[in-house]
Amino acid sequence: MTRPSTAHPRTLDGSAVAVATSVMNLATYGFTMLAARIMGPSEYGALAACLSVLIVVQVGALGLQATAARRIAVDRDNVAAIEQSILSLSTRVSLVLGLVVLALSPVVTRMLNLDDVLTAVILACAVVPLTLTGGQAGVLQGERRWGALSVLYLASGIPRLVVGTALILWRPDATTAVLGVALGYAFPVAVGWWVLRRRRTPETAAPEHSARAMLVESTHNAQVLFVFFALSSVDIVIARNVLDDHDAGLYAAGLIMTKVMLFLPQFIVVVAFPDMASPEHRKRALVRSLVAIGAIGALAVLAAELLSGVAMIFVGGAEFGEVEGLLWLFATLGTVLAMLQLQVYAVLARQARRSVLLVWAALAALVALGLQADSVAELVTSVVAVDTTLLVVLTLASLRINRGAPVPPVTPTPPG
Structure with a gap:
């Protein structure tokens, strides 16, 4: 041993x-x-x-x-x-x-x-x-x-x-x-x-x-993480194309709050991942982690609403004051993305190949819907809606997995 x-x-x-x-x-x-x-x-x-x-x-x-x-x-x-x-x-x-x-x-x-x-x-x-x-x-x-x-x-x-x-x-x-x-x-x-x-x-x-088996799995993992990063970053590119320079700048400032909320509970994903890879611990680890991230996010969203003036100091100051009323929504987006990140790692933990198609579909939907927006509020609302829908679908799919069915740890191309 x-x-x-x-x-x-x-x-x-x-x-x-x-x-x-x-x-x-x-x-x-x-x-x-x-x-x-x-x-x-x-x-x-x-x-x-x-x-x-x-x-x-x-x-x-x-x-x-x-x-x-x-x-x-x-x-x-x-x-x-x-x-x-x-x-x-x-x-x-x-x-x-x-x-x-x-x-x-x-x-x-x-x-x-x-x-x-x-x-x-x-x-x-x-x-x-x-x-x-x-x-x-x-x-x-x-x-x-x-x-x-x-x-x-x-x-x-x-x-x-x-x-x-x-x-x-x-x-x-x-x-x-x-x-x-x-x-x-x-x-x-x-x-x-x-x-x-x-x-x-x-x-x-x-x-x-073997190195070959690990390379195949690592390549798959990298592809999944790439599409998640694209999903969490494409909105700023959309903003640069559908909003004027001033509003695009406001959106970028709001995203500072989003990124804080995305990275704040990162440790939960790190600690939970090994348990999410174990069939006997998978469901409990996922549920507990989702609840923990959601609780942290709820507190942050409430703080962003009640203490928006303080939050603006870190977002960009008075020059970006027009986005202050939307900080709670950007905090919500960051919380949803943090929970999505956990779900993406849950997909990697059980090597579910088909679930990745849902993330690609959400990325396509986000681009299509985002290009129709004509204001900061409309764009961030659209992004929250798409990401939340994906989160719900992935969560339902994860909870339906039979935790008694082991995932083959050695197969380079396991089924989804």
């Missing part, structure tokens, strides 16, 4: 992950806010464009993380074999993705209107540690090593804030800022290497956990 662990301490460990993810998100948010103030609109615009590329590429890391966490959670007898395969695969995938982005650096430079290709080259270098961290985090998540995972999350946020801010204070341009981000990604990789350095050699071969 390889590190069998039947004790799953919840309260303290869940709190550690909650604190770590909150600090990570605050540090990331702090770096972007400081960068905007220090660098100015032009250079910050280039940095924001580069960060958007990393968000897209990050689905590879998240796909690897979900694969590792799910397989370890449902096959405790082959933990060492899974660790060995996923970490080896993560290394190869990270190098391939880095080389692909490097080869495309001239294209990236032109698409993002960067001053020189060096920025795109550094961006490609950042892809390698970003992707590698995904496999490491997945191993720790699947083994429920919440303390080590919390340290890894802290290392993903704080060094970027410290190193990145120091570099842009020295030289406030996009190239230096991206270099700070790339150096920041090296810290969680170092943490992951340290906590996983004493890996055991697998006692027996586990062909069901």
Whole structure:
């Protein structure tokens, strides 16, 4: 046996992950806010464009993380074999993705209107540690090593804030800022290497956990997460096309509240995922997590309504005062998206292929409906309606799953 662990301490460990993810998100948010103030609109615009590329590429890391966490959670007898395969695969995938982005650096430079290709080259270098961290985090998540995972999350946020801010204070341009981000990604990789350095050699071969099988599953996971990110981000693109510049700016300010509500309960998804992969724990973990996210969201929506003036300080200030009356609706949107994120990970946990079609359908519906909007209120209402409908459908589908029917942990292409 390889590190069998039947004790799953919840309260303290869940709190550690909650604190770590909150600090990570605050540090990331702090770096972007400081960068905007220090660098100015032009250079910050280039940095924001580069960060958007990393968000897209990050689905590879998240796909690897979900694969590792799910397989370890449902096959405790082959933990060492899974660790060995996923970490080896993560290394190869990270190098391939880095080389692909490097080869495309001239294209990236032109698409993002960067001053020189060096920025795109550094961006490609950042892809390698970003992707590698995904496999490491997945191993720790699947083994429920919440303390080590919390340290890894802290290392993903704080060094970027410290190193990145120091570099842009020295030289406030996009190239230096991206270099700070790339150096920041090296810290969680170092943490992951340290906590996983004493890996055991697998006692027996586990062909069901081959690199090919894991690559197939990770690719599927990345595709699912990509469409979720598209669903949660396409509304700002729609706003830029259907609203004038002023209203589009108001919508973007409101989305700050939405993103806060999306990332605030992220720790719940992290802690619940291994249990959602286990047939005997799946339904209870999903229901409890949905209730927890809903409760946090309800409190935030109420606060956004009653303390809207205070919330405006973080959203953008008096210049964006016209959106104040809609902050509760943007908070509602963020809560729905957080619950949808949990449902998407539930889909990954049980490797349900057909459920992904519902997310694609919702994305198409959102684009079609959103393009008919002619005001901030109408657009955000449409987005909330589509996302809520998808949430209800996915929840009903999840609750109908027979929790006594196990999900094959080893099949590279399990049925939906």
